[in-house]
Amino acid sequence: MVSTPPDGRAGIDAALVKRLIAAQFPQWSALPVTPVEVDGWDNRTYRLGDAMTVRLPSAAGYVPSVAKENEWLPRLAPQLDVAVPTVLGLGVPGEGYPFPWSVRRWLPGETARPERIGDMARFAVEVAEFLLALQRCDATGGPVAGEHSAYRGAPPAHYDEDTRRCLAALKGRMDTDRATAVWEAALAAEWRGAPVWFHGDIAFGNLLVGDGQLTAVIDFGQSGVGDPACDLVIAWVMFSGDSRAAFRQAVGQDDGTWARARGWALWKALLLLAENIDTDQELAAANRQVIDEVLADHDHFA
Missing domain, CATH: 3.90.1200.10 (Aminoglycoside phosphotransferase (APH), C-terminal lobe)
Known part of the structure; x- marks a missing residue:
């Protein structure tokens, strides 16, 4: 059973993402943070500038899946003919957000x-x-x-x-x-x-x-x-x-x-x-x- 915070989404919004970026990846702190057009429930995703995204688990039960992606996607990517997410930075809990999170390269397409x-x-x-x-x-x-x-x-x-x-x-x-x-x-x-x-x-x-x-x-x-x-x-x-x-x-x-x-x-x-x-x-x-x-x-x- 997934453990979900009271608000269902771990209090995630663009303001939180900006604080996390400023604290842990200050080199990207000037970039705008905007919600993606199509978002998921297990994880929230935000655009970071034009070339990156920020991916944050919305509940504790989804953390292992994100850790799995972070570990295995770099190993799978060279063996695949189409693009898959590239992890650019690993974030840690902070700013009131309790879970690990990541910065990834933006993949173009619809x-x-x-x-x-x-x-x-x-x-x-x-x-x-x-x-x-x-x-x-x-x-x-x-x-x-x-x-x-x-x-x-x-x-x-x-x-x-x-x-x-x-x-x-x-x-x-x-x-x-x-x-x-x-x-x-x-x-x-x-x-x-x-x-x-x-x-x-x-x-x-x-x-x-x-x-x-x-x-x-x-x-x-x-x-x-x-x-x-x-x-x-x-x-x-x-x-x-x-x-x-x-x-x-x-x-x-x-x-x-x-x-x-x-x-x-x-x-x-x-x-x-x-x-x-x-x-x-x-x-x-x-x-x-x-x-x-x-x-x-x-x-x-x-």
Whole structure:
């Protein structure tokens, strides 16, 4: 369970960031500090001038993930074909802020919203090629999947109780029998491969594009070494039709890995549907669509 301060965001704002920079990196104290357009919840990010960002964990539970990034991104970067965050300075608690933090190089590009991508099938292949390159990185001594990765890279069975609870709550409001079959197939497809690097949160907000092409991948907070099935979820969340087929062909992976990937996608979509089915029709509809696509995929390939 993540420990969250009373305000939920550790009291982080631009004024705090300016104080931290002035105290610990005075050479950059004259640079403006501004919020980024698209921010995360686990960590807050601010622009520092034109060429840097400041990344601060919003709660104690996220600190190990940031430390992991600081240690491993410099080792992974030379082995990858697209840019990943570069750490320029490591900050320590201060100015009333209780956690370690970092200064990183700004990566140009925009988040990969579909309207910014002209050729989605080509983009799907670019994402697949990044994942394969990541899987080829030396995994020796890497952080084994577990709590630090929100159990991405571990067996989906970690979320069995969550999934069963959601299926029970949604009974009569969707095809829970077919969904149960997909989930049980994911549990049965035990992973026996050699540990490889996975990102853990491959989604449009963590993929940057320029001129419609993949230029960078950010936010490795849920990364680790283990089963790469979790990184295939984008097949149903962002891709469809030709782009999904292009992604599947380019990324490869065996049938068991795809079965576990369907399980990961189903777990998250069921969770969001159960939470929002009566309160947020737009979000509920989006997750119904993901579930329908996953069920159809299982029917076709299983």
